[in-house]
Amino acid sequence: MSAVRAIVVANLLRQTRDRVGLFFMVVMPFVTIMFVGLAMGGAADARIPVAVVAADGDPTAAAVLRELSSSPALEVRRADSAEEVRADVRRGAVAAGLVIPQGSTRFDLVMTQTSGSGMAARSEIDVAVGKVSAVMEATRAAEKAGAGPELAAEHVRAAQAESAAVAVRDTGGDSGGPTGFAYTAPANLLLFTFINSMAVAAALVESRRIGMVRRTLAAPVREGTVLFGEALSRLVVAAAQALLIIVVSALMFGVSWGDPLGVTVVVALFCLVATGAAMLVGALVANPQQAPAIGPPLGIVLGMLGGCLWPKEVAGEALTTIGYLFPHSWAMDALLALTRPGSGLGTVWTEVAVLAGMAALALGIALIVFRRRALRVA
Incomplete structure (x- = not known):
């Protein structure tokens, strides 16, 4: 565990020295939540x-x-x-x-x-x-x-x-969904968690390029330990981004996220998906400049398909259907469903199961590809 901790700490220290990356992690999500949320109606109780x-x-x-x-x-x-x-x-x-x-x-x-x-x-x-x-x-x-x-x-x-005098009971059907900050906060959580995870894949490419991964393996450290440390580093960044958005949006914009257990499970699974995507990009691209050139645009496209930039009904049925091939749509549906009163983890078990499968697939492929390329200098 000391070797894993050393890898994680080294990667996080490198990330904190990236001022542009910190801006997009700490400032940009809340600027987007504020302006887009105001355009969509502001606070959830606003008329x-x-x-x-x-x-x-x-x-x-x-x-x-x-x-x-x-x-x-x-x-x-x-x-x-x-x-x-x-x-x-x-x-x-x-x-x-x-x-x-x-x-x-x-x-x-x-x-x-x-x-x-x-x-x-x-x-x-x-x-x-x-x-x-x-x-x-x-x-x-x-x-x-x-x-x-x-x-x-x-x-x-x-x-x-x-x-x-007739009482109408809400059975969990779609009643239009949340608007304003209640919509833009989960949307931007998914959008920026994925985009920033993909962007920090550049550090993984740089580690390969300068031979840092190969030198680490020259020490008495198992290959699996290095893989776990690199994956955990990306997972920590994704989780920190998601947690920051949850806490700040709740305090600044009054966003109610719903059932804590359900939100934790959904967000954790999406962070695992983002980690797998970042590891895969970091293993495949040849130089650090390619990672931010490929990752964020891909994240924006997937966010568009998943309803992270606008409500899905605006995109039309065809694009909405295509969006369900990717994790953003499932995670967005789950987070919005959890904001409804009385909803919990059992309400979104289908979305959770799909996200779990996607996370396992993304991480599995990423670790296999990275293992094969870890000993090579890009």
């Missing part, structure tokens, strides 16, 4: 601003406005024109806008498809419009059955009162 154009005196518009205003997730702002709504959406003053023409039942929704807060606002608007539509349809049905307008309205109000 999403929406603009509404509606004519005074229009009963349909008044009903929709009442439903929107009753939503705890929305902050409804009145606008004077459709052009004003579009301008507000473009500059980010509101997440979405709804234009209700006088006397019409066809509304215009204004939003940006790549906006997470816009998608959340659309979900709330759909619910509000659906409720109003249901009331209108029920009123028409009552009138067709022979009831007068006043009696039809009375029947609808009675039906609404009865339906309000």
Whole structure:
């Protein structure tokens, strides 16, 4: 264990001397979480601003406005024109806008498809419009059955009162998912843990290039000890990055990560995947400059496919399906699922099993390849 400790300490000391690497580990994740999180709605309990154009005196518009205003997730702002709504959406003053023409039942929704807060606002608007539509349809049905307008309205109000007493229990289905910091914190944990793990693979390449690994093996140290020490060094960096994001995002942005055991297992397995990827890159590339040139771009692409840069529904079904070939999608699904009340490790056992298989595969291949190349000077 003393040899393993010496290898880990030497690698970590080398990492602390890399100021650029420390910036991307310590500062950049939180800058990204803050700005992207604000763009997606900020704190988890923040109300999403929406603009509404509606004519005074229009009963349909008044009903929709009442439903929107009753939503705890929305902050409804009145606008004077459709052009004003579009301008507000473009500059980010509101997440979405709804234009209700006088006397019409066809509304215009204004939003940006790549906006997470816009998608959340659309979900709330759909619910509000659906409720109003249901009331209108029920009123028409009552009138067709022979009831007068006043009696039809009375029947609808009675039906609404009865339906309000029905309790709806959340069984864990997708209700739109978290937004704001609650989304960007786990997304950036996965993104930066993987990217920075791949970036520090350059140190492994440098160790091979200058013959440090070969000289270590010249000492009375087993080959497996060296492999374990190098892998543990990368795992410590990945775990430190993940732990830093979890702690700081909870303290600075009020992010609730959910069940501690579930989060620990998911994050640990993802760190093992990132470690295997870093070891593989460090074993395959020929010089230290190639590792940061290959690793971070690959990490960004996988993050895009896995929903770490934007919600998966924005990418479309085809890209989302492809994303499940890689660990980011499974880890992202697991971390988001764990934020739901009542969720625990048992809720994400499928994701955990897949991540465990991916971690074993990545580490197994990486150690085999590195073992074969460890005695060679790149």
